[in-house]
Amino acid sequence: MKIQVITLFPKMFPAVLETSMLLKAKDLGIVEYSYIDLREFGQGPRKQVDDTPYGGGDGMLLKPEPLFAAVERAKSNDKDATVYLMTPVGERLKQKTVRSIAKEKTGMIIICAHYEGYDERITSLVDRQISIGDYVLTGGEIPAMVLVDSVVRLLPGVLGGETSAEIESFSDDQTLEFPQYTRPEEFRDMKVPGVLLSGHHAEIEKWRDTHSKKADN
Numbered sequence: 001m002k003i004q005v006i007t008l009f010p011k012m013f014p015a016v017l018e019t020s021m022l023l024k025a026k027d028l029g030i031v032e033y034s035y036i037d038l039r040e041f042g043q044g045p046r047k048q049v050d051d052t053p054y055g056g057g058d059g060m061l062l063k064p065e066p067l068f069a070a071v072e073r074a075k076s077n078d079k080d081a082t083v084y085l086m087t088p089v090g091e092r093l094k095q096k097t098v099r100s101i102a103k104e105k106t107g108m109i110i111i112c113a114h115y116e117g118y119d120e121r122i123t124s125l126v127d128r129q130i131s132i133g134d135y136v137l138t139g140g141e142i143p144a145m146v147l148v149d150s151v152v153r154l155l156p157g158v159l160g161g162e163t164s165a166e167i168e169s170f171s172d173d174q175t176l177e178f179p180q181y182t183r184p185e186e187f188r189d190m191k192v193p194g195v196l197l198s199g200h201h202a203e204i205e206k207w208r209d210t211h212s213k214k215a216d217n
């Protein structure tokens with residue numbers, strides 16, 4: 001799966017996407033990451049990528065011309081890729097969305113906006129607008145990393161055990177994971193619940209069920 005990120009800050013990505021499971025996915029050839037520097041498509045000698053909003057208001061918007069050119073470049077590398085725009089006004093990212101994207105296995109082109117946002121005309125090139133939550137970040141870079149991390153870890157072969165993503169929070173959209181413990185059995189007067197040491201699988205399952213909370217939806 002080709003994952004192409006369009007950003008003014010490509011240097012932000014390797015530290016996150018090229019570590020741990022996301023690096024493993026790349027090393028195994030399951031994904032290929034590339035970063036398209038929006039500045040390359042800027043206009044004039046100063047490579048301008050933003051301008052003031054029509055109608056007035058604070059801040060600068062990403063201009064349509066560089067964004068269109070960057071998306072067209074990304075599409076020329078992967079014509080069937082789905083184009084995502086990270087934006088607080090998009091659909092809220094949920095585990096079920098992540099699962100469906102991971103299942104589709106089509107390439108991803110992810111647009112990260114910055115400053116006050118983007119010229120609305122860019123949305124004509126976008127298949128899905130995604131928000132990572134009801135708060136505002138400085139740019140789309142961290143949201144894009146969240147989207148990539150959540151999808152890539154679900155691609156077959158990335159997580160160690162095939163079932164690790166089947167029994168975790170939100171795997172059925174609403175149940176949160178039960179509390180878990182590892183060695184030692186006792187630490188600073190805090191003991192591991194006895195049932196988990198009992199070896200009785202049915203009792204352990206029952207304990208886990210009763211200690212799994214429900215997510216707020």
Ligand SMILES: C[S@@+](CC[C@H](N)C(=O)[O-])C[C@H]1O[C@@H](n2cnc3c(N)ncnc32)[C@H](O)[C@@H]1O
Binds near residue numbers: 086112116134135
């Ligand atoms: C400072 S924000 C712009 C906020 C915008 N003026 C608004 O009020 O909705 C700049 C960019 O960061 C990204 N961004 C910020 N918060 C986000 C969120 N919760 N989810 C996804 N992207 C976000 C988007 O690409 C956004 O255009």
